[in-house]
Amino acid sequence: MRHFSTIDSYKQRCHSDYPLEVIACMQTLGEISPEHLHDVLPAALNHSSLDVQIAAVRTIGKYQLSSYRQELEELRQTNKVPSLQAAVILSLCALQTNKDFSWCLAYLADESLPMREAAIIALIKYAPVPAAKLAKQRLEEMVASGHKEEMLSAAQIIASTEDPGLQSFLQPLIIYWDADVRRKAIEAVGMIHASTFFPALVEGLSVPTLKNTAAKAIVHLDENILSYLGGNFSHYSVDLKITLAKLFGMMSKKAAVAVLLSNINEKNDQVMAAILESLDKLLYQPAHKNEENVLEDEIRKSLDRIEFLLEIYQQLPVNQPAIDPLKDIINGHIQIIWRQIFFALGCRYSREVIHKIMTAIMTASEDQKSYAQELLQVTLNKLHAKSILPLLVETLYKINYQSAATKEKKDPVILFQSLLDYPASSFLLIKLATIYVIAQMQLVAFKNELQVLAEDENPLMRETALWGLGRLS
Secondary structure, three states, X not given: OOOHHHHHHHHHHOOOOOHHHHHHHHHHHHHHOHHHXXXXXXXXXXXXXXXXXXXXXXXXXXXXXXXXXXXXHHHHHHOOOHHHHHHHHHHHHHHOOOOOOHHHHHHHXXXXXXXXXXXXXXXHHHOOHHHHHHHHHHHHHHHOOOOHHHHHHHHHHHHHHOOHHHHHHOHHHHOOOOHHHHHHHHXXXXXXXXXXXXXHHHHHOOOOOOHHHHHHHHHHHOHHHHHHHHHHHHHOOHHHHHHHHHHHOOOOHHHHHHHHHHOOOOOOHHHHHHHHHHHHHOOOOOOOHHHHHHHHHHHHHHHHHHHHHHHHHHHOOOOOOOOHHHHHHHHHHHHHHHHHHHHHHHOOOOHHHHHXXXXXXXXXXXXXXXXXXXXXXXXXXXXXXXXHHHHHHHHHHHHOOXXXXXXXXXXXXXXXXXXXXXXXXXXXXXXXXXXXXXXXOOOHHHHXXXXXXXXXXXXXXXXXXXXXXXXXX
16 A cells, blocks of 8 residues: 555655756656656646756656647647757657657757657657668668767667667677777667677776776676676686676676586686675575585685695795785785685675674774684584684784794795695786795796796786796896
């Protein structure tokens, strides 16, 4: 049962002098009780604000309020403001009951871009095939014009029609030199589900000027693009995988979880952290024992990597300028691995509690860290507590305070060799930093290792190894 006092409140506020308030209340009223729009539209059509008038005209078309056809026709004949005329053209076509769109065809040659844009959209969406065909011909001319404003308008038209049949018009816009046109074209890909251009969306994520638009288009496409992205995920770069994994956390739960779980064995720690963070955002809980085992395996492998890196960190000499950057990178990488462990734990225990523990651990307060350890102790099962807590304490107090290690110190050369030999693709930055230290310390014994790395498949590794060889020669 509707709350009529609320509806009355919205109706009253639709007569406000403030345009934004009127527009918002009219939109809400349409959503909850469209039959009451008749009580507010006459005043909105005559409001002093042009924005309110446009919103009222669009509302008439959206809700197919044919009783206002005469008012719209009068506006078309008397009002010459292009933005209002454009809204009138679209709404009149939405209300049209016969097949005579000749009045609208006249706007295809209009010098006003908003009015021509509205006519093309309206004819493609509402007119019979012959009239729609003429509109598409005009659209094709705009795409091929080579003029930025015309091409921007063409991309907006394609997006507004939400017609997948217009995919072929996008190619010149997607590859156009101007970033504004490309952004609008990428937006259109998302709106019309143009599967032909899914690769262009992925490519756009790697271009700073296009990244945000491409990300929004991908999230908008949701399940329509998830299978494509999931099938190609393993072939993408690390940075792209991280970006996509985070976007999956904003998409439909069931389909996104399936894609994330299919890539749960990703070798890179930063990618894994993004995957587990998205699973956490999607409130994922293991559905069966196999999924539980996958998470357990990931936690175990992550703990092994932390143990390895902690051992290296504690053994490296302190207060040596050549080595300090390597220690900082190792420290940062350990934090990344801890994040993925906590996100994995969030899928097994109370998310609220695990997030509270994460927040407390990241503070500088000793009391907060002690509180986090106590909370973790009572939250985890015995097996997890036994494997996780000692390593967490060691991380907090041996890394942050550089306590003296009780173990016998190893030769740094052995430590550097261990880092270069460790078979983890996620250690790329650590290995690059190790090469830097080797070059700075003039450790010529590593020449053979660097020569091998100079032929590595990763271009950054190759370049850094060649740089190191140059410093050692």
